[in-house]
Structure formats: structure tokens, C-alpha cells
Amino acid sequence: MLNTGKSESNLIESELGKLYAIWLREFKVFLREKSRLIASTFTPLLWLFVVGAGFGSTAGNLDTINFAGGNSSGISGIDYQKFIFPGIVGMSVIFSSVFFGSYVIWDRKFDFLKSVMVAPISRTTIFVGKAFGGMTNSLLQAAILLVIGLLIGVNYNTISILSIIAIILLLSFGLTSLGLILGSFIESLEGFQLIVSFVVFPLYFLSGALFPLKNLPFWLSILTTLDPATYGVDALRSAMLGITGKYPFGTDIAILFLSVISIGVVGIFSFRRMKAI
């Protein structure tokens, strides 16, 4: 053994090294799987330009719909495409983060996970390293969309960019954790796809990505309140379009933070009890 008699600080340093290694591996694989990147960017663009432009042209003629909720902010005239843009960014984060969990299943099938678990590394570190990897992936994919946002007239400044990044990281930590939790006990990719479609689509559709949260039927507004992604999308909308969403920005962040941390804790627990083989 090379490492015997280590001091406390060295232990922390080496655990951070392990965290870095796990993260770096996820990041490198992400960069090399170009098809994954292209495919996951394509779908949000379809939503933005086909649904956004198509539905927007109809909605634009209906003067009664005020997407910006202009009565409070005083800003009206935000078209549908611009309105759903934060939602589409949110969608990209939701999908890429939760689907990231499926790589746990790949890792297990190809024994890579076993090789990591037989190393002297804590399950918590594996979980956090993977979660950071998923967050990085989601952020990079969202970044592509943010650039495209400039084309449809979304403007950023330093503060809005920083808050957008922070929101995306928070949201993706929670949803990557959710994906990892699912990946920790689902054994087949088919099973993962199935369960994920029961999770991802409700998360997306209930988040208010595609419609304003005001004036919803009671049952629907309850469901949207229960969706943690709602607060992420709402916060993104505030940060990107400079309007007040359904909730004040601070409330969004606080609720998002709490729900994300709770999912993360469950995630660590689920990795600890995950079988190595």
C-alpha cells in the first residue's frame, strides 16, 4: 500500500481528489459522446422554434392572453416564444439531469461501477461526484440554449447570468439526484426509461414551462405547487425576462433550495444502500 498513516487533512484532500476524479470522468465522457449532446439540444430547439413560434402565432392574436402577467409587472407584449424560453431551458435541465441517472445503469452493466465501489471511496463521494458531473452536463446544454436565446431577443446582464447559472445548478442538482436515486435501484435501462417518463414529463408539464401559472384550475395549481421544477422555471423566468413570476424570486430560490437539498440527502442514502454487485 502506498498510503499508510495519513493525517486528517490528507484524508480530506484525498477524498476531494476522488470527488474530482469521479466528476472529471463524467465530464470527459459527456464531451466525447457528441451524439448525446446533439440529441439533447435538438429537442428543446424544436419546442422553442416549432411549438414556440407555431403556438405563439395563434396566441399572439388572442389579446386576452397576457403571458407576462403584465398586471403586476407592467410589462406586456412578451410574445409566447419569449415567454416559454425560460421554460425550455428548464426543460433541458429537467430532461438531461434526470436522464443522467441512467448512466448509473450503464456503469453497472459494464462493471465500471463495481470497479469504483471496490475502491476505498465512500458512497457519498461517488454520489456527489456523479451529481456534479450531471450538473456540469446540464449547465453546458443549457448554455447552448442561452446563447440561442439571444437570437429571439432575450437580453442578459452580469447579474441575470449569474442568477441563471445558480438556478440551473440548483435545479439540476436536485433532478440529477432524483435520476441517480432511480438509477441506484432500477436494474434495466428499459425500466429506467419507463419510470422516467412517468417522472420527467409531469415534472416538465407541471412546471409552468409552457403556460402561465396564474388562473389555473384548482387541481392543476395544486399539482404545479408540488412540482419542485416549478420554482426553478419561475425563478428562471424572473431572471431572464425581468418580470415577477408567480412567486417572488427569493421564495422561488428558498423553496428550490430546500427541496433540492432534501432530494440530495435521499440520494446519498440511496447510494449507501445500493448493492455493489
Place this chain on the structure above:
Amino acid sequence: MISVKNLVKKYANITALDNLNVDINDNEIFGLVGPNGAGKTTLIHILATLIKPTSGTAVVNGYDITRSPSKVRSSIGIVFQAPSSDDMLTGYENLKLHSFLYSVPSNIREERISEVLDLVGLTDRKEHQVKKYSGGMRRRLEIARGLLHKPDVIFLDEPTLGLDPRSREIMWKYIERLVREEKISIILTTHYMDEADFLCDRIGIIDKGRIIALDTPSELKANLGSEIIKLVPTINDGKNSESITLLNGKNYYGIVEELLGKFDFVKNVEMDDHENETLVIYVKNARQNLPTILRELDNNGIKISSVDFKSPTLNDVFLKYAGRDITTIEDHAEGGFVERYAQYGKK
């Protein structure tokens, strides 16, 4: 080094390890030999703390596997049956990843990676993605990875499973070199008897979750009686073939046993399990004594239609202790993503 005590592993309906005891010494190549499903891999997984035993325990490098799994892990290297490196990373990147996981100090990290790459002969391919490696190269990369942190013991689970004969030979060469240069213990599982014979200092024959024989390969073989003569006799009594049919029964076997039993060099006479007409005679120094045996049988009217003799192999050892042949085992397909994906679908 490794001391296994009363180890039991039960799954819902099978007992994978049945009160297994074994001690493995420092600096030896210890072979766990047995058919698929004998419990070899289960034993290795338990020793590597990947699964927990139902009861019993083991001490690996001074650490109890149930009480200090993390210390056990730091002190061992393990090479799984199926290569477990990341296809998308290069050989070098895989090693670097694991050098972090095993806390190889940063000042010697690169040096250590070069050393192990050199040891397994992959230095010139280190910048290639693992998905472009052959099956043999993947195995060697796994071995390199297992050695990164200078473990005291390395487990090799079926190190040549699915490799072509040439790759197997190369792998054997590297394993031998490993012991010479790294001075560590190797515990390997195999169902290839020639592999165990060639590489191992001691062999534990494992069947149905128990060690049924444990010794050096040469001792195990010597205990059988040094050599094996197989012959197919017929009786020349001048009559028709009916008498030959009669001879396939036990009486005939008894006659031969009686005839040959008086010789010191004949250890045992048995009927072949598979071919009823064949007799298996365990003798010392078959080369010299074969003529005597043939003469003796001939003088008593027993003609030999064919003769074969060979030195015993570990296969014969297994046959003797387990009471059956090591059944032919299908090798798993090895190779790239597509093959592994196809396999994954079948699981």
C-alpha cells in the same frame, strides 16, 4: 496474508459458499480452481468486500473483511471477470482515475502509471480509447489498474476467460512477470486446468462452495498415481463377438483388476465413466511398465484393441475429488460495446 474462516454465503435457494476454510500465504500464486458456479467468484467478491458473507469471516492483509472493509479495499487490487474500465476514456485516463480513487500520492502518480503501463506492455497504446483495445489488452489494462496502488495482494478472476490462445499465453507471461517484479500475492480463479497448473504455486480445488483438495499442482497430481493408462481390451477366446459384449460388464473389470493388482506399480484400476469399454489404470512409470501390463493381460487371453497413456492433468485431479469431469464451459463473448450490449440484453 489471507485467512478464511467458516465462510458461508447463502442466496435465496442456493448455498454459494458452504463453510469454506482456507489460508493463503504471502508471495504465492494461489489458484482457486473449479467449474462455473463452484463459488470462486463469490469467494473473491466477499474477500474484496463487495458482498457480505452470510456467516463466517476472513482476514485480508490483517484486516477483517466485515469490520474494516475500507482498509481491506486499500490493500487489495482486483481484476474482475469482465473488463470494467471505461470504454470512452483512454487507458491512461482510466489509470489516472483509479490513481485518485486509491489516493496514490500526486508526486508519484505519473511515475506509477508509467510503471504499470510498462509492466503490462500498454505504454504505446495509453492514449487510445479503451473501446479500441482488444480483449487481451483490456485485461492487461485491468491488471495495470489493480497494481497502481501497490497492493499486497491482487485478485484475478478468470484472467484469461474468452481470450484466444495467443492472448492467453501473453497474459500468463505478464502474470509471471508480475510476481517476479512486484513481489505480491496473486489469487486467481480459473476453470482452465492448464492455466492453474502452469501458474499456481498452490491450488485449492473448489466445488459446490467447498475446498475439496488443496496442495501444489505436482502433489495433487502425484497423489493420483503418477500416470494414467487407458486401454480398451477384448478377449480372444476364438468365438464370436458375443463374448466381447459379456466383457463390458463388471466381471471383466474384476478379472483385470485381479490380474494387475499384484503389481506394485499399479495403484488402481477403474472403469471409465464415459466409455464403458475403457479401463483406466493408475500406474507408476507407465513408459516402463506398460509392456508388462500388456503381456500379463495377453497371457491371460485378454487382447488390447487400443492403448493410451498420459501424465495426469489437473482435470484428472478434479475428476477424482469431485467425482465428475469439469463440464465444458461456454466462454462469454468478449469485445466491444455491441457485444456487451447484446449480452446485457440476455441477462
